[in-house]
Amino acid sequence: EALKLQERFGDKKLVVITGTSSGLGRKTARALLRTEQYHVVGAVRDIDKMEAVAEIDDFNMDNFTPMECELNDFESVRNFVKNLEEFKMSKPVDRLICNAGVYQPSLPYAKWSKDGHEQTMQINYLSHFLMTSLLLEDMAKAPDPRVIMVGSVTGNDNTVGGGGVYPIADLKDLDGFEQGFSNPVAMADGYGFIGAKAYKDSKLCLMMVSLVMHLKFHKQTGISFSSIYPGCIAESPLFREKRPWFRKFFPVFMKFITGGFVGEEEAGQRLFQVAHDPRCAKSGVYWSWNGGPREDRGLEAIEKGGQISGGGGAGGGWDSIYENDTSAKVTNLELQMKLFKTSTEVTGADWPDFKQVTSPCPTLQVVGTISKAMVQKEELKRMQDRPGFNEDGTAIRVSKRKKVVLVADKITTGVLRNTVGRVARFASRRVLGKIPEAALQGSFEEEKPLNIETVLPTTPVETNIEEPEIEEISEIIADLVAEVPETAPDAIIKESPEATVIRKMAEEGIAKADVLILEDAIANQVFNG
Numbered sequence: 133e134a135l136k137l138q139e140r141f142g143d144k145k146l147v148v149i150t151g152t153s154s155g156l157g158r159k160t161a162r163a164l165l166r167t168e169q170y171h172v173v174g175a176v177r178d179i180d181k182m183e184a185v186a187e188i189d190d191f192n193m194d195n196f197t198p199m200e201c202e203l204n205d206f207e208s209v210r211n212f213v214k215n216l217e218e219f220k221m222s223k224p225v226d227r228l229i230c231n232a233g234v235y236q237p238s239l240p241y242a243k244w245s246k247d248g249h250e251q252t253m254q255i256n257y258l259s260h261f262l263m264t265s266l267l268l269e270d271m272a273k274a275p276d277p278r279v280i281m282v283g284s285v286t287g288n289d290n291t292v293g294g295g296g297v298y299p300i301a302d303l304k305d306l307d308g309f310e311q312g313f314s315n316p317v318a319m320a321d322g323y324g325f326i327g328a329k330a331y332k333d334s335k336l337c338l339m340m341v342s343l344v345m346h347l348k349f350h351k352q353t354g355i356s357f358s359s360i361y362p363g364c365i366a367e368s369p370l371f372r373e374k375r376p377w378f379r380k381f382f383p384v385f386m387k388f389i390t391g392g393f394v395g396e397e398e399a400g401q402r403l404f405q406v407a408h409d410p411r412c413a414k415s416g417v418y419w420s421w422n423g424g425p426r427e428d429r430g431l432e433a434i435e436k437g438g439q440i441s442g443g444g445g446a447g448g449g450w451d452s453i454y455e456n457d458t459s460a461k462v463t464n465l466e467l468q469m470k471l472f473k474t475s476t477e478v479t480g481a482d483w484p485d486f487k488q489v490t491s492p493c494p495t496l497q498v499v500g501t502i503s504k505a506m507v508q509k510e511e512l513k514r515m516q517d518r519p520g521f522n523e524d525g526t527a528i529r530v531s532k533r534k535k536v537v538l539v540a541d542k543i544t545t546g547v548l549r550n551t552v553g554r555v556a557r558f559a560s561r562r563v564l565g566k567i568p569e570a571a572l573q574g575s576f577e578e579e580k581p582l583n584i585e586t587v588l589p590t591t592p593v594e595t596n597i598e599e600p601e602i603e604e605i606s607e608i609i610a611d612l613v614a615e616v617p618e619t620a621p622d623a624i625i626k627e628s629p630e631a632t633v634i635r636k637m638a639e640e641g642i643a644k645a646d647v648l649i650l651e652d653a654i655a656n657q658v659f660n661g
Contacts, residue, residue, distance in 0.1 A: 137223055141171050144195065145274075146225050147407065148216065148267070150175040150203065150260065151232025153182040156282065156362065159400025160229065162189050164407065165196060173219075175201035175212055175232070175263075203232055203259035205246040206479060213266040224273040227407050230260035230338065231282045237328035242318035249478070250318040252327070256334035258479050261341060265481035272353035272486070276413055280406050281342045283359040283418065284335035288459050301332035303467065309474035337471060339418060339458060344468045346416035352486035356415040361456070362402040363394025363421065405453060412453075420456035509541055 147164055151157035152174030164170040172195065176182045182198040185191075197219065201212035216225075233256040236243070245254040264279055271277040286301060303309075307322035318325040320333050339359045346357040394402075406412045406419050461467075476483065 133221055137221055141220075141223055144169055144171045145227065145276075146171050146173070146220060146223055147227040147229065148173045148175060148225055149227075149229040149231055150201065150263075152176055152198070153178060153185050155396060156399050156403060157229075157231040158185060158189065159396050160231065160403040160407075161196070162191065163400050163404035165192055167408070168192075168195070169408075170227075171195045171197070173216060174198045177202045177204075202246075203255040204251060206259065206262055207246075209259050209262050210266065213263065216267075217270075224277070225267055225271050226274045226277055228264060228267055228271065228279045229282070229403065229407060230264070230280065231403070232256075232260075233282070233331075233334070235328075235331045237331065239325075239327040242325045242330075244315050248314045250313070250325070250330060252330040253313070253320065253334050253337070256331065257337040257341075258475065260338070261475050262479040262481050264345070265476075265479075265483050268349065268353070268355070269484040269486075271355055272484075276356075277354065278356040278358070278407060278413065279342075279345065280403070281338040281357075281359040282403065283339040283342075283361050284332070285361050286332045286335060288336075288339065288361070288418075288462060299326050299329035299332065301329070301336040302461065303333060303336060303471065306467065306470050306474055309471070309478060313474075313478050336461060337475075339462045340464075340468050340471055341475065342418075343416060343458075343463065344472045347468075348472075349486060350415045356413050358406060358412065358415065358417045358419060360403060360406050360419040362399040402453075405450060409450075409453075414455075418456045418458050418462075419453060422452045422454060 147170045149157050149161055149164075149172060152161040152172070153176045157174070161172050161174055164172050174182055174196065176198055177200065179198050179200055186193065186196060186198070199212055199215055199219070200208070202208035234252055236252055243251045245251050247254065249258060260281070268279075271279070286297075288301075302321065304321035304323075306320055308317045308320045311317050311322060313320070319330065320337070342357045342359040345355075349355055350357060402421055412419065475481070
């Protein structure tokens with residue numbers, strides 16, 4: 133496999149880009165391939181079209197692999213990831229660029245995906261969300277992994293383009309997503325469909341979820357999450373569904389009036405920069421570019437072919453990149469977390485459970501293991517004394533396994549209290565002294581007894597589950613502990629109170645499996661606790 137990997141990829145980084153058969157994705161793929169430092173996988177719905185484009189643009193097919201991926205279909209996204217895994221073998225994905233998108237502003241009604249969701253939101257956002265969840269664990273193995281979401285000024289309402297042109301991107305309380313976002317629910321907020329708003333909302337979602345993923349996964353995985361606005365690509369195929377007059381005059385308007393126009397080639401260079409530039413490894417950033425000063429439009433703008441600056445305006449070069457500000461909607465943390473949760477439910481995404489990185493120091497590992505055992509033991513005691521309560525007011529039931537652990541703890545604690553514990557308590561009193569009186573005073577109320585009857589429902593809850601009562605087992609343990617002689621550990625071992633407890637518990641009808649659990653728990657308490 134190592135030989136195959138070297139032959140297929142060499143030392144190149146592996147990049148996945150959606151939507152490489154046209155527009156921004158096409159230009160970005162070409163820029164990446166020109167460096168000879170990347171192997172690009174183009175996720176497209178039409179392989180024949182992609183192969184034709186690759187031939188026209190003279191893609192080096194040794195470093196470019198088109199793969200079918202229909203973003204209108206979650207199953208197709210999953211199949212794409214499976215095919216990618218087979219193709220790349222053990223090589224991790226270094227870059228995931230979520231670029232593909234559709235814009236259908238003229239539609240008087242919603243069109244639906246194969247999964248029954250509104251197409252614009254599924255293609256632009258939901259399928260990219262699902263794809264990211266499927267690739268995240270693999271990407272964490274790469275040395276400099278980056279997930280890049282292509283956002284838009286229209287999803288950022290602190291700008292003229294995002295906040296000054298109706299309809300405005302606004303997810304409200306995500307009622308549409310909470311309802312499942314299935315036909316006939318066509319909008320994230322649950323209200324009526326507007327094609328242009330569906331596009332803007334999808335871009336807002338991409339920018340928001342990029343920040344959520346940064347907060348949730350960046351520190352544990354090292355993956356950089358960012359979003360970008362490369363400028364208004366007014367001549368892009370993105371506007372192919374607009375009316376002819378719009379496609380003719382919109383680029384002129386963006387060039388000479390707003391100054392926000394950017395050609396496909398330059399936009400591709402900008403997206404390439406975020407994937408390639410070491411400065412763009414920073415996570416949690418919304419990247420934009422300045423093309424130069426905005427003043428003195430008119431004749432000067434005409435002479436420059438419209439390339440006057442502004443956030444996203446053409447020109448400016450490699451060093452015009454900067455960290456742009458996002459709107460309050462994008463940075464709304466509560467809504468971000470709700471978006472992540474509901475998107476997970478809609479897509480069926482299964483996010484990997486990344487564990488916090490631990491120190492390789494053996495001493496710390498031993499201390500951590502001991503601490504963990506002690507914490508679990510003390511928490512079980514605390515839960516027994518003060519059980520928590522469910523939302524309906526019923527007391528949380530202690531599981532059978534936890535009850536068995538408590539039994540084991542009582543046995544070992546009772547034995548150790550009358551042997552090693554006596555010495556420890558004597559040493560503690562001599563070395564540490566008494567607790568200061570000031571530490572015991574200052575409470576404004578005496579602690580009230582916990583009356584579980586007041587919080588339980590008036591009608592008892594029936595259950596068919598039969599479990600041994602912990603009180604009955606505790607009485608058995610108390611009797612056993614009282615009979616244990618206060619002598620050396622050898623005498624305790626000979627008496628074998630554990631065996632007696634197991635026999636009595638067996639007589640009470642406890643399953644053999646539970647007896648084994650008790651034996652293991654006792655052994656853990658004695659030798660590890």
